[in-house]
Amino acid sequence: MGDILVIAETYEGKLRKVTLSSIAFAKELAAKAGVGYGIAVLGKDVGDVAAEVAGFGAKAVYTVDDPALENYVAGTWAGAVAGLAEQVGADFVAATTSTFGRDLLPRVAARLNAGMVSDVMSVEGDAGDLKFKRPMWAGNVIGTVKVTTPKAVFSVRGTEFDPATPGDGASPIQAAQVTVADDGKVRYAGFAATVSERPDLTEASVVVAGGRGLKDKAGFDGIMNPLADLFGAAIGATRAVVDAGIAPNDLQVGQTGKVVAPDLYIAVALSGAIQHLAGMKNSKVIVAINKDEEAPVFSVADYGLVADAFKAVPEFIELVKKG
Ligand SMILES: Cc1cc2nc3c(=O)[nH]c(=O)nc-3n(C[C@H](O)[C@H](O)[C@H](O)COP(=O)(O)OP(=O)(O)OC[C@H]3O[C@@H](n4cnc5c(N)ncnc54)[C@H](O)[C@@H]3O)c2cc1C
Structure with missing residues:
Protein backbone atom coordinates (compact mmCIF):
# COMPACT_ATOMS: atom_id res chain seq x y z
CA MET A 1 0.00 0.00 0.00
CA ALA A 176 9.12 17.65 -7.47
CA GLN A 177 9.57 17.58 -11.23
CA VAL A 178 6.04 17.22 -12.47
CA THR A 179 4.78 18.14 -15.90
CA VAL A 180 2.26 20.96 -15.50
CA ALA A 181 0.09 21.01 -18.59
CA ASP A 182 -2.74 23.35 -19.43
CA ASP A 183 -5.53 21.07 -20.65
CA GLY A 184 -6.78 23.94 -22.77
CA LYS A 185 -10.38 23.50 -21.67
CA VAL A 186 -10.62 26.31 -19.15
CA ARG A 187 -8.55 29.46 -18.99
CA TYR A 188 -8.17 31.68 -15.91
CA ALA A 189 -9.82 35.03 -16.54
CA GLY A 190 -9.89 36.70 -13.13
CA PHE A 191 -10.98 36.28 -9.56
CA ALA A 192 -13.59 38.52 -8.00
CA ALA A 193 -13.10 38.01 -4.28
CA THR A 194 -15.63 39.26 -1.78
CA VAL A 195 -13.71 41.66 0.40
CA SER A 196 -14.80 41.46 4.01
CA GLU A 197 -13.41 42.65 7.29
CA ARG A 198 -15.10 39.72 8.98
CA PRO A 199 -13.46 36.34 9.62
CA ASP A 200 -13.84 33.56 7.08
CA LEU A 201 -17.09 31.66 7.65
CA THR A 202 -15.37 28.26 7.77
CA GLU A 203 -12.65 29.43 10.15
CA ALA A 204 -14.53 31.76 12.53
CA SER A 205 -14.96 30.79 16.17
CA VAL A 206 -18.33 32.58 16.29
CA VAL A 207 -20.90 32.51 13.48
CA VAL A 208 -24.18 34.44 13.53
CA ALA A 209 -26.66 33.25 10.90
CA GLY A 210 -29.88 34.82 9.76
CA GLY A 211 -32.94 33.41 8.05
CA ARG A 212 -36.02 34.41 6.11
CA GLY A 213 -37.67 35.79 9.23
CA LEU A 214 -35.48 38.87 8.84
CA LYS A 215 -37.61 39.69 5.78
CA ASP A 216 -35.38 41.77 3.51
CA LYS A 217 -31.86 43.16 3.08
CA ALA A 218 -32.46 46.06 5.45
CA GLY A 219 -33.79 43.66 8.08
CA PHE A 220 -30.97 41.16 7.59
CA ASP A 221 -28.16 43.74 7.64
CA GLY A 222 -29.79 45.75 10.44
CA ILE A 223 -29.88 42.74 12.76
CA MET A 224 -26.89 40.65 11.65
CA ASN A 225 -24.21 43.32 11.26
CA PRO A 226 -24.35 44.68 14.83
CA LEU A 227 -24.66 41.15 16.23
CA ALA A 228 -21.60 40.03 14.25
CA ASP A 229 -19.70 43.17 15.29
CA LEU A 230 -20.42 42.38 18.93
CA PHE A 231 -18.68 38.99 18.72
CA GLY A 232 -16.19 39.65 15.92
CA ALA A 233 -18.18 36.91 14.19
CA ALA A 234 -18.63 35.71 10.63
CA ILE A 235 -22.12 36.06 9.14
CA GLY A 236 -23.97 33.07 7.70
CA ALA A 237 -27.34 32.77 6.00
CA THR A 238 -29.91 30.20 4.98
CA ARG A 239 -30.49 29.27 1.39
CA ALA A 240 -33.88 31.00 1.47
CA VAL A 241 -32.10 34.27 2.25
CA VAL A 242 -29.48 33.70 -0.44
CA ASP A 243 -32.06 32.70 -3.06
CA ALA A 244 -33.99 35.87 -2.29
CA GLY A 245 -30.88 37.93 -3.04
CA ILE A 246 -30.76 39.25 0.54
CA ALA A 247 -27.29 37.82 1.28
CA PRO A 248 -24.52 36.71 -1.08
CA ASN A 249 -24.13 33.07 -2.01
CA ASP A 250 -20.83 32.64 -0.15
CA LEU A 251 -22.64 33.13 3.17
CA GLN A 252 -24.87 30.07 2.73
CA VAL A 253 -24.54 27.46 5.45
CA GLY A 254 -25.87 23.96 4.92
CA GLN A 255 -25.97 20.91 2.74
CA THR A 256 -25.37 22.90 -0.42
CA GLY A 257 -23.47 25.67 1.31
CA LYS A 258 -20.62 25.70 3.79
CA VAL A 259 -20.21 23.29 6.68
CA VAL A 260 -19.18 25.07 9.88
CA ALA A 261 -18.56 24.02 13.48
CA PRO A 262 -17.66 27.18 15.41
CA ASP A 263 -17.50 27.45 19.20
CA LEU A 264 -20.70 29.49 19.09
CA TYR A 265 -23.45 29.54 16.42
CA ILE A 266 -26.29 32.02 16.86
CA ALA A 267 -29.23 31.18 14.60
CA VAL A 268 -31.60 34.10 14.14
CA ALA A 269 -35.07 33.85 12.57
CA LEU A 270 -34.29 30.67 10.69
CA SER A 271 -36.44 27.56 10.95
CA GLY A 272 -33.70 24.90 11.06
CA ALA A 273 -34.56 22.89 7.96
CA ILE A 274 -32.55 19.64 7.77
CA GLN A 275 -30.53 21.01 4.87
CA HIS A 276 -29.47 23.94 7.04
CA LEU A 277 -28.80 21.83 10.13
CA ALA A 278 -26.51 19.62 8.01
CA GLY A 279 -24.11 22.54 7.82
CA MET A 280 -24.03 23.67 11.45
CA LYS A 281 -25.31 21.08 13.90
CA ASN A 282 -21.78 20.14 15.01
CA SER A 283 -21.21 23.66 16.37
CA LYS A 284 -20.08 23.50 19.99
CA VAL A 285 -22.78 25.80 21.42
CA ILE A 286 -25.92 26.65 19.43
CA VAL A 287 -28.19 29.55 20.37
CA ALA A 288 -31.49 29.91 18.51
CA ILE A 289 -33.81 32.89 18.42
CA ASN A 290 -37.15 32.24 16.73
CA LYS A 291 -40.66 33.49 17.37
CA ASP A 292 -42.12 30.01 16.73
CA GLU A 293 -41.50 27.70 19.68
CA GLU A 294 -42.09 24.70 17.38
CA ALA A 295 -39.25 25.66 15.02
CA PRO A 296 -37.01 22.62 14.37
CA VAL A 297 -33.88 24.66 15.10
CA PHE A 298 -34.70 24.37 18.81
CA SER A 299 -34.10 20.60 18.59
CA VAL A 300 -30.36 21.20 18.10
CA ALA A 301 -30.06 24.36 20.22
CA ASP A 302 -28.29 24.44 23.57
CA TYR A 303 -30.03 27.74 24.37
CA GLY A 304 -33.28 28.85 22.81
CA LEU A 305 -35.15 32.13 22.96
CA VAL A 306 -38.74 32.30 21.70
CA ALA A 307 -38.97 35.93 20.69
CA ASP A 308 -39.24 38.39 17.84
CA ALA A 309 -35.68 38.84 16.55
CA PHE A 310 -36.29 42.50 15.70
CA LYS A 311 -36.95 43.18 19.37
CA ALA A 312 -34.77 40.61 21.12
CA VAL A 313 -31.49 41.04 19.21
CA PRO A 314 -31.13 44.83 19.71
CA GLU A 315 -32.04 44.38 23.41
CA PHE A 316 -29.48 41.60 23.72
CA ILE A 317 -26.78 43.72 22.08
CA GLU A 318 -27.54 46.62 24.44
CA LEU A 319 -27.36 44.35 27.48
CA VAL A 320 -24.01 42.83 26.45
CA LYS A 321 -22.59 46.29 25.71
CA LYS A 322 -23.64 47.52 29.15
CA GLY A 323 -21.83 44.47 30.56
C1 LIG B 1 -31.63 20.02 -2.13
C2 LIG B 1 -31.79 21.15 -1.15
C3 LIG B 1 -30.66 21.71 -0.61
C4 LIG B 1 -30.78 22.75 0.32
N1 LIG B 1 -29.65 23.30 0.86
C5 LIG B 1 -29.77 24.23 1.81
C6 LIG B 1 -28.60 24.78 2.48
O1 LIG B 1 -27.46 24.44 2.16
N2 LIG B 1 -28.80 25.69 3.44
C7 LIG B 1 -30.04 26.12 3.83
O2 LIG B 1 -30.13 26.96 4.73
N3 LIG B 1 -31.14 25.65 3.22
C8 LIG B 1 -31.03 24.73 2.22
N4 LIG B 1 -32.17 24.28 1.60
C9 LIG B 1 -33.44 24.97 1.87
C10 LIG B 1 -34.11 24.50 3.14
O3 LIG B 1 -34.91 23.35 2.87
C11 LIG B 1 -35.04 25.59 3.73
O4 LIG B 1 -35.96 25.96 2.73
C12 LIG B 1 -34.29 26.84 4.19
O5 LIG B 1 -33.21 26.48 5.01
C13 LIG B 1 -35.27 27.72 4.96
O6 LIG B 1 -34.64 28.92 5.29
P1 LIG B 1 -35.11 29.81 6.52
O7 LIG B 1 -34.98 29.00 7.77
O8 LIG B 1 -34.41 31.10 6.41
O9 LIG B 1 -36.66 30.11 6.17
P2 LIG B 1 -37.98 29.53 6.81
O10 LIG B 1 -37.99 28.05 6.81
O11 LIG B 1 -39.08 30.24 6.11
O12 LIG B 1 -37.91 29.98 8.33
C14 LIG B 1 -38.04 31.30 8.76
C15 LIG B 1 -38.13 31.25 10.28
O13 LIG B 1 -38.09 32.55 10.80
C16 LIG B 1 -38.96 32.62 11.91
N5 LIG B 1 -39.33 34.01 12.07
C17 LIG B 1 -40.09 34.78 11.24
N6 LIG B 1 -40.12 36.04 11.66
C18 LIG B 1 -39.37 36.08 12.80
C19 LIG B 1 -39.03 37.12 13.72
N7 LIG B 1 -39.43 38.38 13.52
N8 LIG B 1 -38.27 36.81 14.78
C20 LIG B 1 -37.84 35.53 14.99
N9 LIG B 1 -38.13 34.52 14.15
C21 LIG B 1 -38.90 34.79 13.08
C22 LIG B 1 -40.13 31.71 11.56
O14 LIG B 1 -40.78 31.26 12.74
C23 LIG B 1 -39.41 30.60 10.81
O15 LIG B 1 -39.04 29.53 11.70
C24 LIG B 1 -32.06 23.24 0.67
C25 LIG B 1 -33.20 22.65 0.12
C26 LIG B 1 -33.07 21.63 -0.78
C27 LIG B 1 -34.31 21.00 -1.34
Whole structure:
Protein backbone atom coordinates (compact mmCIF):
# COMPACT_ATOMS: atom_id res chain seq x y z
CA MET A 1 0.00 0.00 0.00
CA GLY A 2 1.41 3.40 -0.99
CA ASP A 3 1.54 6.59 1.01
CA ILE A 4 -0.98 9.39 1.55
CA LEU A 5 -0.58 12.75 -0.14
CA VAL A 6 -2.28 15.76 1.46
CA ILE A 7 -2.88 18.71 -0.85
CA ALA A 8 -2.24 22.01 0.94
CA GLU A 9 -4.84 24.67 0.22
CA THR A 10 -3.57 28.21 -0.16
CA TYR A 11 -5.08 31.60 -0.77
CA GLU A 12 -3.03 34.59 -1.90
CA GLY A 13 0.19 32.74 -1.10
CA LYS A 14 -0.86 31.81 2.45
CA LEU A 15 -1.79 28.43 3.90
CA ARG A 16 -5.51 28.07 4.59
CA LYS A 17 -6.22 26.71 8.06
CA VAL A 18 -8.60 24.09 6.68
CA THR A 19 -5.51 22.18 5.46
CA LEU A 20 -4.67 21.33 9.08
CA SER A 21 -7.76 19.10 9.31
CA SER A 22 -6.59 17.11 6.29
CA ILE A 23 -3.17 16.72 7.90
CA ALA A 24 -4.89 15.41 11.06
CA PHE A 25 -6.87 12.97 8.89
CA ALA A 26 -3.69 11.84 7.11
CA LYS A 27 -1.92 11.22 10.42
CA GLU A 28 -4.78 9.05 11.60
CA LEU A 29 -5.09 7.15 8.32
CA ALA A 30 -1.31 6.69 8.14
CA ALA A 31 -1.26 5.18 11.63
CA LYS A 32 -4.19 2.86 10.91
CA ALA A 33 -3.02 1.83 7.41
CA GLY A 34 0.64 1.51 8.40
CA VAL A 35 1.86 3.90 5.68
CA GLY A 36 3.52 7.33 5.58
CA TYR A 37 2.11 10.63 4.49
CA GLY A 38 3.47 13.60 2.59
CA ILE A 39 2.16 17.10 1.99
CA ALA A 40 2.02 18.66 -1.48
CA VAL A 41 2.24 22.40 -1.98
CA LEU A 42 1.39 23.56 -5.48
CA GLY A 43 1.43 27.06 -6.84
CA LYS A 44 3.90 29.81 -7.64
CA ASP A 45 6.53 30.87 -5.08
CA VAL A 46 5.38 28.30 -2.55
CA GLY A 47 8.51 28.34 -0.38
CA ASP A 48 6.90 30.00 2.65
CA VAL A 49 3.93 27.65 2.73
CA ALA A 50 6.21 24.63 2.26
CA ALA A 51 8.31 25.78 5.24
CA GLU A 52 5.16 26.24 7.31
CA VAL A 53 3.83 22.72 6.67
CA ALA A 54 7.26 21.16 7.14
CA GLY A 55 6.75 21.24 10.91
CA PHE A 56 4.01 18.61 11.11
CA GLY A 57 6.14 15.48 10.92
CA ALA A 58 5.19 14.43 7.38
CA LYS A 59 7.59 12.07 5.60
CA ALA A 60 8.24 14.86 3.07
CA VAL A 61 6.83 18.11 1.79
CA TYR A 62 6.68 18.10 -2.02
CA THR A 63 6.59 21.38 -3.87
CA VAL A 64 5.41 21.92 -7.42
CA ASP A 65 6.40 25.51 -8.09
CA ASP A 66 5.27 26.58 -11.53
CA PRO A 67 3.97 29.87 -12.96
CA ALA A 68 1.15 27.90 -14.63
CA LEU A 69 -0.15 27.07 -11.14
CA GLU A 70 -0.25 30.67 -9.94
CA ASN A 71 -4.01 30.84 -10.41
CA TYR A 72 -6.13 27.81 -9.63
CA VAL A 73 -7.60 26.14 -12.71
CA ALA A 74 -9.09 22.74 -11.95
CA GLY A 75 -7.85 20.82 -15.01
CA THR A 76 -4.27 22.04 -14.75
CA TRP A 77 -4.11 21.42 -11.01
CA ALA A 78 -5.74 17.99 -11.20
CA GLY A 79 -3.18 16.86 -13.76
CA ALA A 80 -0.32 18.13 -11.61
CA VAL A 81 -1.68 16.50 -8.43
CA ALA A 82 -2.29 13.16 -10.15
CA GLY A 83 1.20 13.28 -11.70
CA LEU A 84 2.75 14.05 -8.33
CA ALA A 85 0.85 11.26 -6.57
CA GLU A 86 2.14 8.77 -9.13
CA GLN A 87 5.66 10.11 -8.92
CA VAL A 88 5.91 9.89 -5.14
CA GLY A 89 4.09 6.55 -4.90
CA ALA A 90 1.02 7.86 -3.10
CA ASP A 91 -2.02 5.60 -3.36
CA PHE A 92 -4.17 7.97 -1.30
CA VAL A 93 -4.80 11.67 -1.99
CA ALA A 94 -6.62 13.90 0.50
CA ALA A 95 -7.71 17.51 0.91
CA THR A 96 -10.39 19.25 2.91
CA THR A 97 -14.00 19.48 1.70
CA SER A 98 -13.88 23.15 0.80
CA THR A 99 -14.82 24.82 -2.46
CA PHE A 100 -11.27 24.03 -3.61
CA GLY A 101 -11.36 20.39 -2.50
CA ARG A 102 -14.81 19.78 -3.94
CA ASP A 103 -13.69 21.13 -7.30
CA LEU A 104 -10.28 19.49 -7.49
CA LEU A 105 -10.55 16.04 -5.95
CA PRO A 106 -13.10 14.31 -8.22
CA ARG A 107 -10.92 15.28 -11.17
CA VAL A 108 -7.86 13.84 -9.44
CA ALA A 109 -9.80 10.63 -8.71
CA ALA A 110 -10.79 10.34 -12.37
CA ARG A 111 -7.19 10.77 -13.51
CA LEU A 112 -5.90 8.17 -11.02
CA ASN A 113 -8.75 5.77 -11.74
CA ALA A 114 -9.36 5.88 -8.00
CA GLY A 115 -12.48 5.47 -5.90
CA MET A 116 -13.41 8.55 -3.91
CA VAL A 117 -14.92 9.04 -0.48
CA SER A 118 -16.25 12.54 -0.03
CA ASP A 119 -16.79 14.32 3.28
CA VAL A 120 -14.96 11.73 5.40
CA MET A 121 -15.97 12.02 9.07
CA SER A 122 -13.85 9.23 10.55
CA VAL A 123 -11.48 6.40 9.74
CA GLU A 124 -12.37 2.92 10.96
CA GLY A 125 -10.48 -0.38 10.99
CA ASP A 126 -6.91 -1.03 9.98
CA ALA A 127 -4.72 -1.80 6.95
CA GLY A 128 -6.56 -5.03 6.16
CA ASP A 129 -10.03 -3.54 6.43
CA LEU A 130 -10.18 0.23 6.14
CA LYS A 131 -13.58 1.86 6.27
CA PHE A 132 -14.73 5.46 6.34
CA LYS A 133 -17.78 7.16 7.81
CA ARG A 134 -19.45 9.89 5.75
CA PRO A 135 -22.74 11.78 5.88
CA MET A 136 -25.51 10.92 3.44
CA TRP A 137 -29.00 12.33 2.92
CA ALA A 138 -28.15 15.78 4.27
CA GLY A 139 -26.45 14.28 7.30
CA ASN A 140 -29.48 12.27 8.38
CA VAL A 141 -27.69 9.01 7.67
CA ILE A 142 -24.06 8.30 8.45
CA GLY A 143 -22.82 5.71 5.97
CA THR A 144 -19.82 3.43 6.39
CA VAL A 145 -18.03 2.89 3.10
CA LYS A 146 -15.07 0.96 1.80
CA VAL A 147 -12.99 1.77 -1.26
CA THR A 148 -12.53 -1.17 -3.60
CA THR A 149 -9.95 0.37 -5.95
CA PRO A 150 -6.22 0.15 -5.19
CA LYS A 151 -6.02 3.97 -5.13
CA ALA A 152 -8.37 6.28 -3.27
CA VAL A 153 -9.11 9.98 -3.02
CA PHE A 154 -10.66 11.57 0.08
CA SER A 155 -12.26 14.89 0.80
CA VAL A 156 -12.14 15.41 4.53
CA ARG A 157 -14.89 17.11 6.54
CA GLY A 158 -12.84 19.74 8.34
CA THR A 159 -15.21 20.04 11.27
CA GLU A 160 -14.65 16.36 12.21
CA PHE A 161 -10.86 16.46 12.52
CA ASP A 162 -9.27 18.81 15.01
CA PRO A 163 -6.58 20.85 13.25
CA ALA A 164 -3.15 19.19 13.41
CA THR A 165 -0.59 21.03 15.48
CA PRO A 166 3.07 21.32 14.51
CA GLY A 167 5.74 19.66 16.59
CA ASP A 168 6.16 16.11 15.28
CA GLY A 169 9.51 16.81 13.68
CA ALA A 170 10.73 18.60 10.56
CA SER A 171 10.01 17.22 7.09
CA PRO A 172 12.46 17.45 4.19
CA ILE A 173 11.22 19.77 1.44
CA GLN A 174 11.60 18.25 -2.02
CA ALA A 175 11.03 20.09 -5.29
CA ALA A 176 9.12 17.65 -7.47
CA GLN A 177 9.57 17.58 -11.23
CA VAL A 178 6.04 17.22 -12.47
CA THR A 179 4.78 18.14 -15.90
CA VAL A 180 2.26 20.96 -15.50
CA ALA A 181 0.09 21.01 -18.59
CA ASP A 182 -2.74 23.35 -19.43
CA ASP A 183 -5.53 21.07 -20.65
CA GLY A 184 -6.78 23.94 -22.77
CA LYS A 185 -10.38 23.50 -21.67
CA VAL A 186 -10.62 26.31 -19.15
CA ARG A 187 -8.55 29.46 -18.99
CA TYR A 188 -8.17 31.68 -15.91
CA ALA A 189 -9.82 35.03 -16.54
CA GLY A 190 -9.89 36.70 -13.13
CA PHE A 191 -10.98 36.28 -9.56
CA ALA A 192 -13.59 38.52 -8.00
CA ALA A 193 -13.10 38.01 -4.28
CA THR A 194 -15.63 39.26 -1.78
CA VAL A 195 -13.71 41.66 0.40
CA SER A 196 -14.80 41.46 4.01
CA GLU A 197 -13.41 42.65 7.29
CA ARG A 198 -15.10 39.72 8.98
CA PRO A 199 -13.46 36.34 9.62
CA ASP A 200 -13.84 33.56 7.08
CA LEU A 201 -17.09 31.66 7.65
CA THR A 202 -15.37 28.26 7.77
CA GLU A 203 -12.65 29.43 10.15
CA ALA A 204 -14.53 31.76 12.53
CA SER A 205 -14.96 30.79 16.17
CA VAL A 206 -18.33 32.58 16.29
CA VAL A 207 -20.90 32.51 13.48
CA VAL A 208 -24.18 34.44 13.53
CA ALA A 209 -26.66 33.25 10.90
CA GLY A 210 -29.88 34.82 9.76
CA GLY A 211 -32.94 33.41 8.05
CA ARG A 212 -36.02 34.41 6.11
CA GLY A 213 -37.67 35.79 9.23
CA LEU A 214 -35.48 38.87 8.84
CA LYS A 215 -37.61 39.69 5.78
CA ASP A 216 -35.38 41.77 3.51
CA LYS A 217 -31.86 43.16 3.08
CA ALA A 218 -32.46 46.06 5.45
CA GLY A 219 -33.79 43.66 8.08
CA PHE A 220 -30.97 41.16 7.59
CA ASP A 221 -28.16 43.74 7.64
CA GLY A 222 -29.79 45.75 10.44
CA ILE A 223 -29.88 42.74 12.76
CA MET A 224 -26.89 40.65 11.65
CA ASN A 225 -24.21 43.32 11.26
CA PRO A 226 -24.35 44.68 14.83
CA LEU A 227 -24.66 41.15 16.23
CA ALA A 228 -21.60 40.03 14.25
CA ASP A 229 -19.70 43.17 15.29
CA LEU A 230 -20.42 42.38 18.93
CA PHE A 231 -18.68 38.99 18.72
CA GLY A 232 -16.19 39.65 15.92
CA ALA A 233 -18.18 36.91 14.19
CA ALA A 234 -18.63 35.71 10.63
CA ILE A 235 -22.12 36.06 9.14
CA GLY A 236 -23.97 33.07 7.70
CA ALA A 237 -27.34 32.77 6.00
CA THR A 238 -29.91 30.20 4.98
CA ARG A 239 -30.49 29.27 1.39
CA ALA A 240 -33.88 31.00 1.47
CA VAL A 241 -32.10 34.27 2.25
CA VAL A 242 -29.48 33.70 -0.44
CA ASP A 243 -32.06 32.70 -3.06
CA ALA A 244 -33.99 35.87 -2.29
CA GLY A 245 -30.88 37.93 -3.04
CA ILE A 246 -30.76 39.25 0.54
CA ALA A 247 -27.29 37.82 1.28
CA PRO A 248 -24.52 36.71 -1.08
CA ASN A 249 -24.13 33.07 -2.01
CA ASP A 250 -20.83 32.64 -0.15
CA LEU A 251 -22.64 33.13 3.17
CA GLN A 252 -24.87 30.07 2.73
CA VAL A 253 -24.54 27.46 5.45
CA GLY A 254 -25.87 23.96 4.92
CA GLN A 255 -25.97 20.91 2.74
CA THR A 256 -25.37 22.90 -0.42
CA GLY A 257 -23.47 25.67 1.31
CA LYS A 258 -20.62 25.70 3.79
CA VAL A 259 -20.21 23.29 6.68
CA VAL A 260 -19.18 25.07 9.88
CA ALA A 261 -18.56 24.02 13.48
CA PRO A 262 -17.66 27.18 15.41
CA ASP A 263 -17.50 27.45 19.20
CA LEU A 264 -20.70 29.49 19.09
CA TYR A 265 -23.45 29.54 16.42
CA ILE A 266 -26.29 32.02 16.86
CA ALA A 267 -29.23 31.18 14.60
CA VAL A 268 -31.60 34.10 14.14
CA ALA A 269 -35.07 33.85 12.57
CA LEU A 270 -34.29 30.67 10.69
CA SER A 271 -36.44 27.56 10.95
CA GLY A 272 -33.70 24.90 11.06
CA ALA A 273 -34.56 22.89 7.96
CA ILE A 274 -32.55 19.64 7.77
CA GLN A 275 -30.53 21.01 4.87
CA HIS A 276 -29.47 23.94 7.04
CA LEU A 277 -28.80 21.83 10.13
CA ALA A 278 -26.51 19.62 8.01
CA GLY A 279 -24.11 22.54 7.82
CA MET A 280 -24.03 23.67 11.45
CA LYS A 281 -25.31 21.08 13.90
CA ASN A 282 -21.78 20.14 15.01
CA SER A 283 -21.21 23.66 16.37
CA LYS A 284 -20.08 23.50 19.99
CA VAL A 285 -22.78 25.80 21.42
CA ILE A 286 -25.92 26.65 19.43
CA VAL A 287 -28.19 29.55 20.37
CA ALA A 288 -31.49 29.91 18.51
CA ILE A 289 -33.81 32.89 18.42
CA ASN A 290 -37.15 32.24 16.73
CA LYS A 291 -40.66 33.49 17.37
CA ASP A 292 -42.12 30.01 16.73
CA GLU A 293 -41.50 27.70 19.68
CA GLU A 294 -42.09 24.70 17.38
CA ALA A 295 -39.25 25.66 15.02
CA PRO A 296 -37.01 22.62 14.37
CA VAL A 297 -33.88 24.66 15.10
CA PHE A 298 -34.70 24.37 18.81
CA SER A 299 -34.10 20.60 18.59
CA VAL A 300 -30.36 21.20 18.10
CA ALA A 301 -30.06 24.36 20.22
CA ASP A 302 -28.29 24.44 23.57
CA TYR A 303 -30.03 27.74 24.37
CA GLY A 304 -33.28 28.85 22.81
CA LEU A 305 -35.15 32.13 22.96
CA VAL A 306 -38.74 32.30 21.70
CA ALA A 307 -38.97 35.93 20.69
CA ASP A 308 -39.24 38.39 17.84
CA ALA A 309 -35.68 38.84 16.55
CA PHE A 310 -36.29 42.50 15.70
CA LYS A 311 -36.95 43.18 19.37
CA ALA A 312 -34.77 40.61 21.12
CA VAL A 313 -31.49 41.04 19.21
CA PRO A 314 -31.13 44.83 19.71
CA GLU A 315 -32.04 44.38 23.41
CA PHE A 316 -29.48 41.60 23.72
CA ILE A 317 -26.78 43.72 22.08
CA GLU A 318 -27.54 46.62 24.44
CA LEU A 319 -27.36 44.35 27.48
CA VAL A 320 -24.01 42.83 26.45
CA LYS A 321 -22.59 46.29 25.71
CA LYS A 322 -23.64 47.52 29.15
CA GLY A 323 -21.83 44.47 30.56
C1 LIG B 1 -31.63 20.02 -2.13
C2 LIG B 1 -31.79 21.15 -1.15
C3 LIG B 1 -30.66 21.71 -0.61
C4 LIG B 1 -30.78 22.75 0.32
N1 LIG B 1 -29.65 23.30 0.86
C5 LIG B 1 -29.77 24.23 1.81
C6 LIG B 1 -28.60 24.78 2.48
O1 LIG B 1 -27.46 24.44 2.16
N2 LIG B 1 -28.80 25.69 3.44
C7 LIG B 1 -30.04 26.12 3.83
O2 LIG B 1 -30.13 26.96 4.73
N3 LIG B 1 -31.14 25.65 3.22
C8 LIG B 1 -31.03 24.73 2.22
N4 LIG B 1 -32.17 24.28 1.60
C9 LIG B 1 -33.44 24.97 1.87
C10 LIG B 1 -34.11 24.50 3.14
O3 LIG B 1 -34.91 23.35 2.87
C11 LIG B 1 -35.04 25.59 3.73
O4 LIG B 1 -35.96 25.96 2.73
C12 LIG B 1 -34.29 26.84 4.19
O5 LIG B 1 -33.21 26.48 5.01
C13 LIG B 1 -35.27 27.72 4.96
O6 LIG B 1 -34.64 28.92 5.29
P1 LIG B 1 -35.11 29.81 6.52
O7 LIG B 1 -34.98 29.00 7.77
O8 LIG B 1 -34.41 31.10 6.41
O9 LIG B 1 -36.66 30.11 6.17
P2 LIG B 1 -37.98 29.53 6.81
O10 LIG B 1 -37.99 28.05 6.81
O11 LIG B 1 -39.08 30.24 6.11
O12 LIG B 1 -37.91 29.98 8.33
C14 LIG B 1 -38.04 31.30 8.76
C15 LIG B 1 -38.13 31.25 10.28
O13 LIG B 1 -38.09 32.55 10.80
C16 LIG B 1 -38.96 32.62 11.91
N5 LIG B 1 -39.33 34.01 12.07
C17 LIG B 1 -40.09 34.78 11.24
N6 LIG B 1 -40.12 36.04 11.66
C18 LIG B 1 -39.37 36.08 12.80
C19 LIG B 1 -39.03 37.12 13.72
N7 LIG B 1 -39.43 38.38 13.52
N8 LIG B 1 -38.27 36.81 14.78
C20 LIG B 1 -37.84 35.53 14.99
N9 LIG B 1 -38.13 34.52 14.15
C21 LIG B 1 -38.90 34.79 13.08
C22 LIG B 1 -40.13 31.71 11.56
O14 LIG B 1 -40.78 31.26 12.74
C23 LIG B 1 -39.41 30.60 10.81
O15 LIG B 1 -39.04 29.53 11.70
C24 LIG B 1 -32.06 23.24 0.67
C25 LIG B 1 -33.20 22.65 0.12
C26 LIG B 1 -33.07 21.63 -0.78
C27 LIG B 1 -34.31 21.00 -1.34
